[in-house]
Amino acid sequence: MDVFPSCKEKVEALQFELEHRQKENESLRFMLGVMTRRFSILQAEIQETEEHQQKTASNLADGDQACHEILDSNKRARFEVPITKASRILVRSHSNDKSLIVKDGYQWRKYGQKVTKDNPSPRAYFRCSMAPNCPVKKKVQRCVEDDSVLVASYDGEHNHEPNGSHGQYLCSPHTSSSKISITNHVLKCPIEIPPLQPSIALDLTLSSPSNQQKENPSKRSMEDCGKINNNCNKNYIEEYVASLTKDPTFSVALAAAVASSMSDLSSSRML
């Protein structure tokens, strides 16, 4: 009774193809959701860092000198900005760290240290290691009000590139392997981002991928995300990836990509 056998086969093939595409679309949508959440978290962290910078700079900087701030607080957030002109920077360091070393992308040679009248902490004098070809000097001294803050004053302008450019800037001696280090090519400064805190981890458990897309990630509070149980999260990831790989119509490579992405996120949560 198959008047149009070829047509029926064609319909089945199209249905098969449609289902395949729907599953692929679903997984891609899920991945997009994951990436969107990750992006919003990073964006929130950047905003928080910028607000903290502005607050500290307005509190500690006096007057019209350009100020750059480097954070090396217990959050271990730090970015190093090569100084190219006369300026002053404020550096937050551990109060028990008595060194007067400011990592700014350039290499310096210390040539003196003095205790000044207005400040009990000594002032260190540095000149650029490229001297006398480079005339830049800097002075580093702890802030009177807050000895956890280093104040570095720069005189002159470097006539050369920072030492170890292209992502090879000096690293903090406190740098540990668990931290992420990326290079901001625009600012020419490396930025070390602390591991994602559990309180701002990604939500992978509350709903299926299709449900997740209903939520606006940017509107979810980080506290809500922090309530997610790690084990549930892991189970969900395993189940979802297993369902993808068992499906003969699903691209194995895509499943592997999803698994890899989820694994990254899961390990980020553990840090």
Place this chain on the structure above:
DNA sequence: CGCCTTTGACCCGCGC
């Protein structure tokens, strides 16, 4: 061995 830090001595500008 070369580079860097430390540190006491020295230099110099400024106010009295």
Place this chain on the structure above:
DNA sequence: GCGCGGGTCAAAGGCG
């Protein structure tokens, strides 16, 4: 002229 304070020099020692 003298004293004070900030800035620099340079010898000595440490470190890789």
